[in-house]
Amino acid sequence: MDRYTTPPGEPFEIPLWDGQPxxxxxxxxxxxxxxxxxxxxxxxxxxxxxxxxxxxxxVGAGYxxxxxxxxxxxxxxxxxxxxxxxxxxxxxxxxxxHQLNPQLRVVIVTDALRRVxxxxxxxxxxxxxxxxxxxxxxxxxxxxDELSLVTxx
Amino acid sequence: MATPHRSPIxxxxxxxxRKSIAKLRPDQLQAxxxxxxxxxxxxxxxxxxxxxxxxxxxxYQCHHSPENGYDNLFLPWHRAYLYRLELALQxxxxxxxxxxxxWPSSQATGIPPAFAAETAGGEPNPLAGCALxxxxxxxxxxxxxxxxxxxxxxxxxxxxxxxxxxxLSNFDDFSLQLEEQLHDRVHGWVGGTMKQIAVAAYDPxxxxxxxxxxxxxxxxxxxxxxxxxxxTLWRQVLRGLxxxxxxxxxxxxxxxxxxxxxxxxxxxxxxxxx
Numbered sequence: 171m172d173r174y175t176t177p178p179g180e181p182f183e184i185p186l187w188d189g190q191p192x193x194x195x196x197x198x199x200x201x202x203x204x205x206x207x208x209x210x211x212x213x214x215x216x217x218x219x220x221x222x223x224x225x226x227x228x229v230g231a232g233y234x235x236x237x238x239x240x241x242x243x244x245x246x247x248x249x250x251x252x253x254x255x256x257x258x259x260x261x262x263x264x265x266x267x268h269q270l271n272p273q274l275r276v277v278i279v280t281d282a283l284r285r286v287x288x289x290x291x292x293x294x295x296x297x298x299x300x301x302x303x304x305x306x307x308x309x310x311x312x313x314x315d316e317l318s319l320v321t322x323x
Numbered sequence: 324m325a326t327p328h329r330s331p332i333x334x335x336x337x338x339x340x341r342k343s344i345a346k347l348r349p350d351q352l353q354a355x356x357x358x359x360x361x362x363x364x365x366x367x368x369x370x371x372x373x374x375x376x377x378x379x380x381x382x383y384q385c386h387h388s389p390e391n392g393y394d395n396l397f398l399p400w401h402r403a404y405l406y407r408l409e410l411a412l413q414x415x416x417x418x419x420x421x422x423x424x425x426w427p428s429s430q431a432t433g434i435p436p437a438f439a440a441e442t443a444g445g446e447p448n449p450l451a452g453c454a455l456x457x458x459x460x461x462x463x464x465x466x467x468x469x470x471x472x473x474x475x476x477x478x479x480x481x482x483x484x485x486x487x488x489x490x491l492s493n494f495d496d497f498s499l500q501l502e503e504q505l506h507d508r509v510h511g512w513v514g515g516t517m518k519q520i521a522v523a524a525y526d527p528x529x530x531x532x533x534x535x536x537x538x539x540x541x542x543x544x545x546x547x548x549x550x551x552x553x554x555t556l557w558r559q560v561l562r563g564l565x566x567x568x569x570x571x572x573x574x575x576x577x578x579x580x581x582x583x584x585x586x587x588x589x590x591x592x593x594x595x596x597x
Contacts, residue, residue, distance in 0.1 A: 238503050243519025244521070246459060267390075
């Protein structure tokens with residue numbers, strides 16, 4: 171996809187205690203991130219539903235940090251080379267996992283989440299805009315299964 | 324200036340210092356160029372193509388973040404990888420050591436001149452790039468040589484971010500953030516060959532970039548009680564490199580370190596022992 175936003179009506183709830191942030195660290199966990207294509211920067215914006223490739227990566231625009239993915243680039247193999255197998259082909263297959271297995275990505279967003287709370291908001295909408303090359307707009311490179319907001323109190 | 328000092332493991336041996344590319348003396352830079360030029364011509368297991376192909380195409384042995392984010396061998400694998408390439412370099416040019424690229428100090432200038440200059444001493448600069456092997460170039464549309472498309476220098480990581488990551492106390496956390504926020508980011512920043520895992524290691528700049536990553540792990544080790552991955556992983560073999568995690572936990576056991584300066588004085592006759 172060329173842009174991710176939290177589903178409408180399903181924002182993250184920010185953990186608060188007496189209206190104050192109840193965490194000393196906050197992370198965004200991107201689960202099963204694909205890295206089979208181009209490298210890219212995924213710019214993360216909080217409560218900025220219209221964020222796009224031209225939105226400046228600045229605090230005032232809701233910028234919360236970036237996800238960086240080092241992609242594999244084009245396939246140099248033959249047919250089936252880039253297909254990720256479901257598992258070992260038999261119990262004696264000790265080969266390492268396939269290189270294109272999806273990865274976990276963790277972005278620390280503590281300060282950005284505190285700013286959201288200080289702005290009087292208790293819900294969080296996340297937008298992620300992938301940038302492959304500056305000035306070329308968003309690329310169709312962003313693929314992951316699930317996004318989690320993880321806070322530590 | 325750093326001078327080789329004694330190994331804490333075997334005092335008969337002297338430790339080599341890996342230095343910032345910006346601080347190499349002319350003779351040290353010349354040794355690095357000679358070493359790279361020589362191994363780029365080799366087609367055997369000391370050759371640059373061989374080692375670049377261990378990371379990416381065709382062998383793909385490299386370790387990056389696993390699916391669960393932990394049990395992460397990114398740092399041990401790449402430390403062993405640098406060590407093996409450095410030995411190949413030193414087989415052909417014993418004075419050569421791998422330098423590190425200090426990204427924050429390049430925020431004004433971008434790619435270090437030693438790697439950016441097209442020529443050096445009237446010859447093509449072997450640090451500026453490398454021919455790609457036929458295995459890759461026989462694919463339609465692929466150029467015969469590495470290339471770069473760097474972004475604006477100011478977009479390189481700053482010293483504050485590097486410091487924040489060095490302060491993370493848990494190794495898995497440190498490793499993951501170092502990989503994503505610094506390593507991945509700089510690969511993307513350089514662009515071209517460097518931003519594709521399949522071919523990144525064919526760019527000589529890859530090695531200075533990863534030496535910086537290795538240096539940060541070494542700095543982290545000096546300020547934290549943990550040395551690296553959890554002990555249950557220490558006997559794990561680093562694929563394609565014939566070394567284990569335990570083998571690479573201590574750089575001095577591999578004969579190098581990153582001290583910025585050291586000074587030693589010989590104890591004169593009659594001094595030093597009561």
